[in-house]
Amino acid sequence: MRIAIIGRTEILYETAVRLHAQGHEIGLVLTAKAAPEYIKTEEDFERLAEALDAPFIQSAKLVDGFELIKSFPPMDIGISFNYTGVIPQTVIDCFRLGILNAHGGDLPRYRGNACQAWAILNGEKRIGLCIHRMIGGELDSGDIIARDYFPLTINTKVTEIWAWLDVRIPQLFEDAVCTLEKKPDFILERQSKDPKDALRCYPRHPEDGRIDWKKDALDILRLINACNRPYAGAFCKYEGEKLIIWDAMLLNDGENYLAVPGQITRIGDGFVEVAAGNGKLRISQIEFKSELIKPDKLIQSIRKRFC
Numbered sequence: 001m002r003i004a005i006i007g008r009t010e011i012l013y014e015t016a017v018r019l020h021a022q023g024h025e026i027g028l029v030l031t032a033k034a035a036p037e038y039i040k041t042e043e044d045f046e047r048l049a050e051a052l053d054a055p056f057i058q059s060a061k062l063v064d065g066f067e068l069i070k071s072f073p074p075m076d077i078g079i080s081f082n083y084t085g086v087i088p089q090t091v092i093d094c095f096r097l098g099i100l101n102a103h104g105g106d107l108p109r110y111r112g113n114a115c116q117a118w119a120i121l122n123g124e125k126r127i128g129l130c131i132h133r134m135i136g137g138e139l140d141s142g143d144i145i146a147r148d149y150f151p152l153t154i155n156t157k158v159t160e161i162w163a164w165l166d167v168r169i170p171q172l173f174e175d176a177v178c179t180l181e182k183k184p185d186f187i188l189e190r191q192s193k194d195p196k197d198a199l200r201c202y203p204r205h206p207e208d209g210r211i212d213w214k215k216d217a218l219d220i221l222r223l224i225n226a227c228n229r230p231y232a233g234a235f236c237k238y239e240g241e242k243l244i245i246w247d248a249m250l251l252n253d254g255e256n257y258l259a260v261p262g263q264i265t266r267i268g269d270g271f272v273e274v275a276a277g278n279g280k281l282r283i284s285q286i287e288f289k290s291e292l293i294k295p296d297k298l299i300q301s302i303r304k305r306f307c
Helices: 009-021 042-051 065-070 115-121 158-182 217-226
Strands: 002-007 025-031 056-058 077-081 099-103 126-133 144-151 234-238 241-251 264-268 271-275 280-288 291-293
Touching: 002 009, 009 025, 009 042, 009 077, 009 158, 025 042, 042 056, 077 158, 099 158, 115 126, 115 158, 115 217, 126 158, 144 158, 217 234, 217 241, 217 280
Parallel strands: 002 025, 002 077, 025 056, 077 099
Antiparallel strands: 099 126, 126 144, 234 241, 241 280, 264 271, 271 280, 280 291
């Protein structure tokens, strides 16, 4: 099939490479300025387009996209991921099979932003990944063509989910394109239009990672895991300075105790234990003053507290 690549990130770049290797023709590469954390930049996409002998466009918006896309030879389908602008329905209609998008949520639930983090915070048993047809002007809607799941436990970090998405999204895009090439009318599932079936996730900010030690230890662990890399990390204060917690686990030592939440209850080899509002956590990796260290190297007394 003749395919347009629309968007950014190394995931989309790898998708284009895989589709080309499977014999599909890349008819257009359209990207926008990369975010600082991206491995693949707009220059990489331009070089890819040149190597594939495909037209290249760098644009943050597709306001006049209809005339732009129509000026190229007809294309069968578009593959979109992390594009900066809204893709209007007039542009989607330029493609015989529409435009596919990858979304890390179990649609129609977990639409929107930071879905993987919200799923961890919400105590879900799994997080979905969907390849769906886009509908102009709508968020994460449209028929689902392919789907997969990643299981979640109380110890799953968002880092693990992102690593899975990096690998799985290009594969699932390829599967969806292969399916539609053979069965253009294929639909795995039509998304419900009932508002009660949807769950909209709104953006999270670094300050949302502030730990409230009065909360249950399980809730704090979920926050630590949900704010993990590539995010800024769950944090608290230690002796007036910001301390980020990167690795922790629930602790059930059977001790009956009284402690102010945030109290250090034990210092061990490579870890410290901390009392929460209910239960304890064992902390095994922290960042303090931009240094990644084991907490027992910093904390030397059980008279100390996190706050």
